[in-house]
Amino acid sequence: xxxxxxxxxxxxxxxxxxxxxxxxxxxxxxxxxxxxxxxxxxxxxxxxxxxxxxxxxxxxxxxxxxxxxxxxxxxxxxxxxxxxxxxxxxxxxxxxxxxxxxxxxxxxxxxxxxx
Amino acid sequence: xxxxxxxxxxxxxxxxxxxxxxxxxxxxxxxxxxxxxxxxxxxxxxxxxxxxxxxxxxxxxxxxxxxxxxxxxxxxxxxxxxxxxxxxxxxxxxxxxxxxxxxxxxxxxxxxxx
Numbered sequence: 001x002x003x004x005x006x007x008x009x010x011x012x013x014x015x016x017x018x019x020x021x022x023x024x025x026x027x028x029x030x031x032x033x034x035x036x037x038x039x040x041x042x043x044x045x046x047x048x049x050x051x052x053x054x055x056x057x058x059x060x061x062x063x064x065x066x067x068x069x070x071x072x073x074x075x076x077x078x079x080x081x082x083x084x085x086x087x088x089x090x091x092x093x094x095x096x097x098x099x100x101x102x103x104x105x106x107x108x109x110x111x112x113x114x115x
Numbered sequence: 116x117x118x119x120x121x122x123x124x125x126x127x128x129x130x131x132x133x134x135x136x137x138x139x140x141x142x143x144x145x146x147x148x149x150x151x152x153x154x155x156x157x158x159x160x161x162x163x164x165x166x167x168x169x170x171x172x173x174x175x176x177x178x179x180x181x182x183x184x185x186x187x188x189x190x191x192x193x194x195x196x197x198x199x200x201x202x203x204x205x206x207x208x209x210x211x212x213x214x215x216x217x218x219x220x221x222x223x224x225x226x227x228x229x
Binding site: 105109 | 148150155156157158159160163203216217218219220221
């Protein structure tokens, strides 16, 4: 149990569907992150939220739309995805975004498959 | 852009042997972290070593950092089948932008054979 819960664990969707991934952390952390993990590629940072405010958007296509209603919850809204978007999407949190040297705590991810 | 790169990409050893994985990076860093990922699971933080530290231990794990060579190594002693996983190094390079981003390598896939 890492303290970071992601739902659903698996998601299969068509290219025209709209779905959302959910992440919840029970650690009292103030920073949350979305990562994409594809086979044979390094982990890619997508979005960073510090105290509910988005501070990083690493050139992610607009078909991915993040939402952070509070410091404990993070969503990734998906719309009109492409086959190359099939991947494992990982959520992570860390305690204080102002402190550079901190571990991140990861959820177990959502395995997304685009048909 | 990729900052850390692990070597080897895959490693297979017998239970009880030691496993050594290496990580090289390109720019100056604040710290370097190692993570483990079991199949189908998220990443788990193992150890963090700061740029002014040269060696750190945690249980059966030993991490070294050589900032002059921009490299780090992770040693797992007396390996167990449960150590089978992928291992990633992550660096926190100076960005100058005030934000905190970890950049990960592609990982080393370790198989420990019982």
